[in-house]
Amino acid sequence: MDIKQEYLSAAYPESAKKAAGGNVRAVFANPLAQIALVGVVLALVQFLALGGMISSAFAYALGNTLIYAIVAIGFCLLLGYSGLASLGTAGFIGLGSYVAFYLIEGMGAPYYVALFVTLAVSIALGVIVGFISLRIEGIYLAIMTLALAEIIRSLLMVLKATIKININNIVLFGVNVNEKAVYLLITATFIILMALTSNLIRSPVGRAMLAMKDSTSAAQAMGISLMKYRLLAFVISTIYAAMGGLLYMMYVRNMTTATSTLLTLSTSLNILGAVIIGGAKSLWGTTFGTFIIYGLQSMFLSKIRFFVENPAFITMITGLLIIVVVMFFPGGFAQMLSSLRLWLRRKRVERRIRDYVGNES
Amino acid sequence: MSATRAERRLLEKARRLRIEIGMLEAARELQIEKAAAKKAARSAERARAAGRELAEKSFEKLGADEIRRAITEKRLREENERYAALRKEILLSGYLLSDKDNEALADAHTARLERIRENTAAELSELSNPAQGQLPIPTVDEPEETSSAEAIRARFDEQISQARKRLREVERRLESGAASTERTELEEGLVLSVKELKMYFGGVKAVDGLSFDVREGEIFGLIGPNGAGKTTVFNCITQFYKPTGGKLLFRGRENEVLDLTKEKVHDVILHGIVRTFQNVEVVPELTVLENLLIAGHRQYSSGIAASALHLPKLRREEEIIRRKAEKVLQFMGLTAFSGAYAFGLPYGILKKIEIARTLMCSPRLIILDEPAAGLNDAETAELASLIRRIRDEYRCTILLVEHDMGLVMDVCDRICAISFGKLLAFGTPEEIQTDPNVQQAYLGVEEDDDGTA
C-alpha cells in the first residue's frame, strides 16, 4: 500500500462501519422476522393450493399438522423451559374443543365469545394443574395430569357422543368462513403464538423458567416465585392446547368422543414425542418434531404406495426414530444441529490456530 | 411484635419506589452517557476529517519518525486485534486448548509482533520526508448545541423528584406508625440476630437453641465439623426451612426490623439477603451475563404481557439491568466470559459467577456456602481478597460457612463455631483458635466416645 495512504488511515482511522451485506443477514437473524417469513410461506401454500399448483390434500394435511404444532409450542415452554412434564395434553385439547363447540353450536354464540370463554376456561384449568404441580413433581405430576385428562375424556364421553360443527355458521371479520379460511386462521394463530412465545423465552420470564427448571432452590434464592411461574407455564400450555382444540374442532369438524384418538393418551404421548425429538428448548425444533410425527405421514408418505398399503410401517418408523433420537441425541434435532454447528466452529477455530501458529514457525 | 400488616404494605411500597427511583436514575445516566458518546463521536469524526484533509495536503512536510510511529502502531494494533479475536473465538467455541498449543499461540503472537516491527522498520527506512516535523493541529469549530444532557437531566429529574416525594411520604407514614406500635428492637449496628434457633427433622435436632448476632459490615464465619448444622442454619435464615422455633431478626433496607420467618423464600432477596450454593447452581443453558440477569429478576417491574410483546418498558429495563450486570462482571474480572454459555466453563469460573450473581441485587447480607470447596490454594487466596473487596465495594455484610480453616481465619472478623447444632465458641479468629472446645471438636478428642463425631 502507498505509504501516504497507510499513514492517513493509521493516524486518522475511520470508525468501524457495518458491511452492506450485514444488514440483510441481521434482519434474518431476528427471530420475529424468521417467524413472519414462515408465516408468509404457510399462507402461500393455501393460495397455491387454490390455484391448483399444490394438491389440496397436502394443504389440508399441513393445516392439521400446524394445529398440533400450536399445541407443541405451548408444551415446549412447559417441558423445555419449566421442566414440568404433563401427560394431560389430550384432555386440554379436548376441553378446548368441547367448550368452543358447545358455545358455537349449542348456544349459537359468536366466534369471539367462544374464543374468549375457551381462553377463560383453559386459564382456569391451567391454574388448577399449576397448583397440583406445586405439590407433586416429576413423573408423579405427569401421571396426575394423565388422570386429569382421563377425567376430561370421561366427562366429554358422558356429555356428548359426537362433536360435529357446521362452520358455515361461523362469522369471522364479517365473512362466513369455510375450510380455506380456517386454514388461514390456523396459520395466523400459529404465527402469533410463535412470536409471543419467542419473545417470552428471550425475556426475564423465559430466564426465570429456565432457572426454575434447573434448580428450584437456586431459583427461589434468586427471588423467583415457583408458584407464579409454574402456574404461568401451565396456563400458557393449556391455552395453547385449548386453541389447538378450538381450531381442530373447526378444521376437522367431526369427532366422536368415544372413538376419537385425539382424546386418548396417544395424543399426549405424540405431542411429548414431537417436542422431545425436535428439541425441547427450541421452538423451531418443536415445530419440526411435530412435522415428523404428524406431518410426515399425511403430507409426504401418503403419496408412496408402499406406505399406503402398509400404514403400520409408518408407526414403526416413528417409534424407531424416537428411540434412536433420544438415545443418541437427548436434545433432539435441535441439539443435533447445534452440535454440528459447534463441531464446524471448532474445526474452524482449529484451522485458524494452525494458520496463526503455522505461518510463524 | 415486628412489622404489622399495614406496615409491611408500606415497606413494600417503599421498596417498589426505591427500585423505581434506582431505575430512573440509571436510565438518566444511561441517556446522558449515550448522548455524550454520540456527541463525542460526532466531534471526533469532524476532527478526524479535518485532520485527514490537512495531512493529505501537507504530507511532504511531515516527519519520517511520526510516519513510522503511526504506521507501526497501526500494524501492531491490527495484529493485536486479530490475536484477541482468535482468543475470543477459541473461548466461545469451547475449544479445549492444550498447554502446548496455548504456549505456541502466545509465542507465535510475540514473534509476529516482532516481525511486524522489523518489517515496518525496513520498509520505511527510505522515507524522503524530513526527520522531524509535526502537522499543525486543525481547528474544528464546534457548532453551538443546546446541551442535550441538561434537557435529559431535567426530564428525568422531574420524574425522580416526584417518586422521591412519594417515597418520603411513605417513610413519614412508616415513622409515625413505628412510634405507635411497640416492637422488638434490633440493637444498633446489628444486621442479623439469630435467637434460640431450633430446627428439628423428626427426632433429629439439627440446630438446637443456637444464638448469635452479626454486626453491620463485618465478615462473619460459621464453622463446625461435618454435620454440625451449618447449612441448616443457612437454610433457616434464607427460609428454605421454616425453623421449628426461635427468632430470626434482620435489619432491612429501610432500617426496619424484619422477622425473617414471616418472609416467603423467594422474597428474602428483596431485603438484600442473597446466598450461594455449595454445589454450584448456575443455569448451564444460559450465558454468563444472562445468569446474572436472573439474579436481577425482581428488579424488573414489567409483567408478563410486556415480556410477551417486548414492550419498550421491558427493553429499557433490560438495557439498564444488562449494564449493571456488565459492571458486576467487570468488578469480578469475568468480562471475557460474558457471552459464553455457562455449560462447560471451569469450576473456578462457575464459583465466581455464583458470587457475581449475589452482587446483582444491591446486597445487604451475602451468605456464602463453602465458597472455597474445590478451589486450589491460589484460587482460595484470590477468593479471600475478593470477599474483602466485595465487602468494601458493596458495603455489605458477609456470612461465610467454610471448611477451609485458612480462609476463615484469614478473612473473618468474628467466628461462631458450632457442633451438633449448639454453640461451641464465639469470638475473633485468635480466640477461636485457642478455644479448647473447638480444638476438641475438630481433633476429635472424646471422652465418652461412641463414634458419632
Added chain:
Amino acid sequence: MCVTALAAFAVTIIFRTSTTANFAQGAISAFGCYVVADLLNKKGVPVYLGVFGGILVGVAIGVFIDLLVFRKGRHVNELGKQIITMGFVSLFFGGIPLIFGTPERIPFEAFYNTVKAKTSPNFVIPAMGGEIVITKHALICLGITVVILAVLFLLLKFSKWGLGVRATASSEFTAELMGIDTHVITAISWALACGLGVLAAVMYAGGGTSISAGFMTTIQVNAFLACILGGFSTFYGPVIGAVLIPLAASCVGFLANFKGFYGISRWQMVIVYVLLLIAILIKPEGLFGKKTVKKV
C-alpha cells in the same frame, strides 16, 4: 382388579430398578397376548403351553429392551428413558398388525372356550337389593394373582435377588459399589415385569372374546394411577392401590342400585378419578409412601 394389580406391580418393579415409568407395558403385554392367541388359534397348542410361550416372549422382549436400549442409554436422563419406552409403544402398535395380520381385533375364543369348558356357572350373591356377580374367570384370576404376588413378595423379602432389587431401588450407584450386579438385577426386573404383563393381558383378554393392539391401554393407565395412589416407594403400595381403584369404581357403580343415584354409573370413572386426585393432593407421596426431606 387382579389384572391391574399385576400390571401395577410390573410398573413398580421397573420404576424402582431403572427409574423409568414404562409406558410400553401395555403394548408389550398386548404383543405377548397376540402371541398366545396365535399359538392357540393357528398352531393348536394346549392352553397352558400357549400361555407359557406368550410369557416367554414377554420375558425375551423385556431382556431385549433392557440390554439393547437401557444399558446403552445410561447417560439418557429420566425423562428421555420414558420417551424411549413411548417409542416402543409406537413400535409395537405398528408391529402387531404387521406380524399378526391387518385386522384390528383378532378372536381370543380358543382361550375363552377352553377356560369356559372347565368352569362351573358364575356365583351370584344377592346383596342389598342388587346382586353381585362373581364369575369363575375372575376367581381363577384372583387365585393366580394372589399366588404369584405372594411368591414375589416372599422372594423380594427373603431371597438374594430380592435384596439386590431393594438395594438397587434405593440407590443404583451404592448397590453397584456394594458388589451387586445391577445389570443382572435390572434385566431380571424387566423380564419379570414384561412376563407379568403378558400374563395380566391374557387374564384380561380371557374375560372377553377379542383383543386389539391398544386393548391394554386403560389397564395401564389405571396401573400408573394405582402406583401413584399407593406410592412408588414401597412394593406393596401399588398393589393395594390397584385393588382400591376398581373397588372404588364398583362402590360408585353399586350406588346406582339405589334410588336417586340411577344416573351415577355414567359418571363412575369421573368420580373415581376425582377422588384419586384429591387423595394424592392430600398425600403426594402416596398412601403408603415415605416422606423425603429435600436437601438444599
